[in-house]
Amino acid sequence: MKKMPNINPESQDVAELQAMVKLLMSEKSEWKQERQSLLEQLKLAFDRQFAKRSEALKPYNESQGDLFNEVECEAAKEEVVEATTITTTKKRGKRKPLPKTLPREVIELDLDEHDKQCSCCNHPLHKIGEDRSEKLEFTPAVLKVLEYVRPKYACRQCEKTQNSSTIIQKPAPISIISKSFATESLLANIILGKYQYAMPLYRQES
Structure with missing residues (x-):
């Protein structure tokens, strides 16, 4: 100055x-x-x-925006994980039939006579087959098989004139345990042996 x-x-x-x-x-x-x-x-x-920062202060370039979009798309593709669904089919064990050596009592659950007529045309029904199921009944010191036979009926006239025919049969008896062959008497004896006489289940099974 x-x-x-x-x-x-x-x-x-x-x-x-x-x-x-x-x-x-x-x-x-x-x-x-x-x-x-x-x-x-x-x-x-x-x-x-x-x-x-200086990078953020640089002027924007449109090509840079496209480049960022491509990078984001590629990153998103890499993050996608292919999900492979493996379906396993569990084979259901087929229950063996009860021994043929046991005494058997066949119980036939047949339709009543007035039910053996077709509800459509009132023609008589004919037997086309039957279903069989086994239950194990227990009485003191005696085991026997209760075999339920349920005949099936269909109408011949409906089979000739219609595309489908209704099959009619008596319903199966209600089991105390679903899909089990044990009756009420057998279950009562198993419970009595287990809790009253302390008999293990494997001994009762043998």
């Missing part, structure tokens, strides 16, 4: 006053430049400390 020349303020010399004004104007311009430089330095310091 230039030093102020030794000028007497009370001097009335025009030349001296003009020189003083020029000097003051020059100093003012230098102050403005110095102030502007300091402001720019301060702004740059703030930008370095608080502004976003």
